[in-house]
Amino acid sequence: MIIKTLCLSLIFFAIALYCQGLLIRIMRRLNVGEAIKSYGPESHLKKRGTPGMGGIVALILVPFMVLAAYLCGVADAQTMFYIWSYPMLAAAVGLIDDVLKYRSGSSEGLRSLQKLFLQIAISVPWAYYISRGGIYLTPDIMLQPHYGIPLLAFLGVGIQNAVNVTDGLDGLAGGAVAISLISVLLWAQSASLVVSAALALAVVTAFLWHNSNPAQLFMGDVGSHLWAGIILSLCVAGKSLIFVIPAGFLFGIELTAVAIQIIAIRGFKRKVFRMSPLHHHFELAGWKEPSIVVRFWLVHIAGMAISTIFILTALRGGLSSVCL
Numbered sequence: 001m002i003i004k005t006l007c008l009s010l011i012f013f014a015i016a017l018y019c020q021g022l023l024i025r026i027m028r029r030l031n032v033g034e035a036i037k038s039y040g041p042e043s044h045l046k047k048r049g050t051p052g053m054g055g056i057v058a059l060i061l062v063p064f065m066v067l068a069a070y071l072c073g074v075a076d077a078q079t080m081f082y083i084w085s086y087p088m089l090a091a092a093v094g095l096i097d098d099v100l101k102y103r104s105g106s107s108e109g110l111r112s113l114q115k116l117f118l119q120i121a122i123s124v125p126w127a128y129y130i131s132r133g134g135i136y137l138t139p140d141i142m143l144q145p146h147y148g149i150p151l152l153a154f155l156g157v158g159i160q161n162a163v164n165v166t167d168g169l170d171g172l173a174g175g176a177v178a179i180s181l182i183s184v185l186l187w188a189q190s191a192s193l194v195v196s197a198a199l200a201l202a203v204v205t206a207f208l209w210h211n212s213n214p215a216q217l218f219m220g221d222v223g224s225h226l227w228a229g230i231i232l233s234l235c236v237a238g239k240s241l242i243f244v245i246p247a248g249f250l251f252g253i254e255l256t257a258v259a260i261q262i263i264a265i266r267g268f269k270r271k272v273f274r275m276s277p278l279h280h281h282f283e284l285a286g287w288k289e290p291s292i293v294v295r296f297w298l299v300h301i302a303g304m305a306i307s308t309i310f311i312l313t314a315l316r317g318g319l320s321s322v323c324l
Contacts, residue, residue, distance in 0.1 A: 004074045005195050009202040012065055016206035019057045024210060024217050027051035032102065034218050041275065041283050050215055053098045055223020058203045059091045065199045069192075079192035083237045087229030089122040090160055094225030109221070116157070123156035124149070136239035138315060143241075155244060156232055162251035163228035164221060165258055165277045170213035172279060172293045173251075176300050177227040178204050180247040183304055184234045193238050200230050213290050242311055249303035250296060254278050 027033065033049030062084055069075040093115065100109035110118070127135075127149045135148030143151065167173035181201040188194045204227060210217040219227075228251070235244045245252070254277045261276035273281040282292050 001074050001191060004072050005198050008065075008068055008072060008074070008195070009198045012061060012068075012199055013202040013206050016057055016061060016203045017209055019061070020054055020207060020210050020217055023054065023057060024051050027053075034101075034107075034220070041280055043283065043289075047215070050218055052218040053095075053102075053220040053222055054207055054211065054217040055091065055219045055221075055226050056095065056098075058200075058207070058226055059088065059095070059222060061203060062088055065203075069195050069199070075192040075195040079190070079237070080196065083192060083196045083233050084230070086122075086126050086156065086233045086236075087226050089126065090119075090156070090229035091222050091226035093118045093122060093160070094164075094221030094223070097221040119157045119160050120153065123153040127152035127156065130236060134239075135236070135241065137242050139239045141242075152236070152241070155241075156229075158255065159228040159232050159244065159248050159251060160225050162248060162255035163231075164224040166251050166254045166279075167219055167224045168277055169279050169283075169289050169293050170215040171208055171211050172296060173224060173227070174204055174208045174211050174219060175293065175297050176250045177231065178208065179297060179300055179304070180231050181234075183247055183308075184231075184238070184243075187240070187243065188234070188238055190238070193234060196230070196237075197234055200227075200234075213293070243308070245311065246304040246307040249307055250300035253299070253303070257281075 028051060032051065034047075034052030066075075066077065066080040066084055069080055070077045096118070097109035097115060101107060109115075128145075130152060131145040131149050135143045135145070135152055137143055142148075163173055163177070166176060178201060181197050181204065184197040185194060185201070188197055207217070207219060207223070211219065231247050232244055235241050235247060257273060257278035258276045260272050264270055264272045274284040275281055279292050279296060283289065287295075
């Protein structure tokens with residue numbers, strides 16, 4: 001099983017690498033590039049015209065990855081559908097946003113409330129579907145539906161926005177996603193979980209090949225939503241929802257910084273950070289983009305390790321065989 005999974009991962013890494021390179025060439029030939037937000041750092045204006053929607057390659061490859069895993073006998077189709085259904089739904093929301101951006105030729109697609117509505121519209125039914133088989137905080141702690149469904153839907157909406165706001169520097173979000181997927185591989189036990197995490201890691205690593213500074217391709221909302229969905233879905237499928245905390249550590253920090261900035265500006269008419277999301281604060285402080293990316297990756301790794309140790313310690317301290 002390990003050899004087959006490794007071979008599949010290498011195959012899809014190569015396919016994704018080629019397809020993303022092809023996407024770059026096509027979008028450049030059509031003179032289609034991503035618009036840069038006018039209210040972002042001035043240094044980002046030079047990135048105007050860089051091809052976006054790189055995540056669409058991963059979205060297209062998902063059905064083929066699921067089929068290949070099933071045909072090779074390394075995962076069952078039902079569990080693979082269970083794992084990949086939410087990432088594809090989330091990616092569909094991101095794709096709508098990206099398409100609207102390209103049609104309008106601006107950096108604004110869906111309005112904030114429109115996007116939030118769509119995120120809720122996919123997250124609540126999915127959480128209800130998951131609840132029929134049980135929503136597990138850990139393998140020994142099952143949440144009752146009246147707790148589990150709202151929590152899972154909230155986390156779904158939250159992580160989509162968290163990965164999205166983290167995607168602001170070359171390689172930042174993609175690298176953090178790769179680190180999160182590696183962490184899943186360390187605790188995953190079922191074959192389908194391992195295969196899904198390995199294939200996702202292969203495709204996001206192929207994306208990083210083109211997204212490293214200076215980026216030739218951006219993931220777009222379709223990519224950020226897809227990767228957010230797979231991180232959450234893997235934790236759910238592994239009956240370890242609590243591990244979305246370490247797996248999403250950096251993304252949570254970035255989203256929290258945005259929330260703090262909004263509250264400070266609207267409530268107190270002042271800024272806490274020079275600019276949010278948080279990585280832009282350090283850009284304006286004079287840090288170079290590659291330095292911010294690597295340091296944020298290190299923060300993500302450290303935060304994951306510390307939060308995992310804290311969770312395991314708490315669980316050993318008495319949280320076991322609980323039904324909430």
